[in-house]
Amino acid sequence: MALLLKHIDCHCCGTRHHFGIDDYGWDSATLYEYHCSQTGEKATMRLPLTATAEDAPHWPQGVVPLRPVGSAAQAAQRPRSESSTAGLRHLS
Numbered sequence: 735m736a737l738l739l740k741h742i743d744c745h746c747c748g749t750r751h752h753f754g755i756d757d758y759g760w761d762s763a764t765l766y767e768y769h770c771s772q773t774g775e776k777a778t779m780r781l782p783l784t785a786t787a788e789d790a791p792h793w794p795q796g797v798v799p800l801r802p803v804g805s806a807a808q809a810a811q812r813p814r815s816e817s818s819t820a821g822l823r824h825l826s
């Protein structure tokens with residue numbers, strides 16, 4: 735089973751596409767990557783909270799597949815955790 739999200743704004747070409755997720759569920763906090771069907775460029779986006787997904791046993795033609803970007807990779811790119819522990823240095 736897959737999910738279909740219709741008429742979602744594409745940040746790459748400025749028009750709207752139907753996006754498909756090959757999984758159960760989605761959330762607005764997850765970063766997804768896709769290849770824009772208009773420009774062919776790779777792009778990333780977060781889905782709007784207002785998006786509605788429908789079950790789609792078969793995606794119609796032209797649907798752009800979304801792939802979640804690994805959450806572990808996102809966590810590794812947070813430099814702020816280091817500076818928060820640096821503030822405790824005066825205790826020693």
Ligand SMILES: [Zn+2]
Pocket residue numbers: 744745746747748749751770771772773
């Ligand atoms: Zn596009």
